Amino acid sequence: MYSVKETFYTLQGEGAQAGRPSVFCRFTGCNLWSGREQDRATSICTFCDTDFIGTDGQNGGKFKTARDLADHIAAFWPSPEGTPYVVFTGGEPLLQLDAPLIEAMHAKGFEIAVETNGTIKAPNGIDWLCVSPKGRAELVQETGHELKLVYPQPEALPERFEHTHFEHYYLQPMDLSPQGEARSTLKAALDYCMKRPRWKLSLQTHKMIGID
């Protein structure tokens, strides 16, 4: 059984695939925060910008089999042209994404992207793996296509991840607006990238243009 908060068609807003048309499948639940505001400050991940509780979002629900969920996701792809692309996110998608679902999406011709916090080893077969380390949480998944670190995090400074093996290294300015704080994390991130140029800047472009 898979538990999905929401499913929608949009553009990938972040990282090296920014601008790519994508079906987003947001799984319910995370291992680093309950999702309840009263637990935020005492959680390992304290700055999350996402509601991932329940199955009540747009086109959310519970799906009994990998085939059922794959059919649901594939229905959002608008046209036979281009390679269909699904981004599994959450919450923490690696709590639920498994080999049968990967196989079912590939059987439908999809490329599979994952956004993960890196605390759970990724299964084989993911076509684009984005790892985004969080606070004091141990990083288990040290390889992938992009490491996208939200910046600044006092307990997860970029230096801690320089021994890892990714094709791209990004800093993404922490958005504190969901918590009502306004502070310039953008300036801090771009200053760091310019000082240490293996790091590139990732902006949350979907928020700028007002899409999901």
Ligand SMILES: C[S@@+](CC[C@H](N)C(=O)[O-])C[C@H]1O[C@@H](n2cnc3c(N)ncnc32)[C@H](O)[C@@H]1O
């Ligand atoms: C909501 S998370 C879900 C996937 C997974 N749990 C993770 O943390 O990577 C999706 C992406 O949003 C990023 N993110 C979450 N909250 C953010 C914030 N306040 N500012 C900037 N990026 C944020 C995460 O680091 C991650 O790259």
Ligand SMILES: Nc1nc2[nH]cc(C(=O)O)c2c(=O)[nH]1
């Ligand atoms: N457009 C868009 N791009 C995204 N990239 C990563 C996202 C996520 O929440 O995982 C996200 C999202 O929520 N929307």
Ligand code: SF4
């Ligand atoms: S690990 Fe990801 S989904 Fe979980 S609370 Fe942090 S940003 Fe949100």
Ligand SMILES: [Mg+2]
């Ligand atoms: Mg998001």
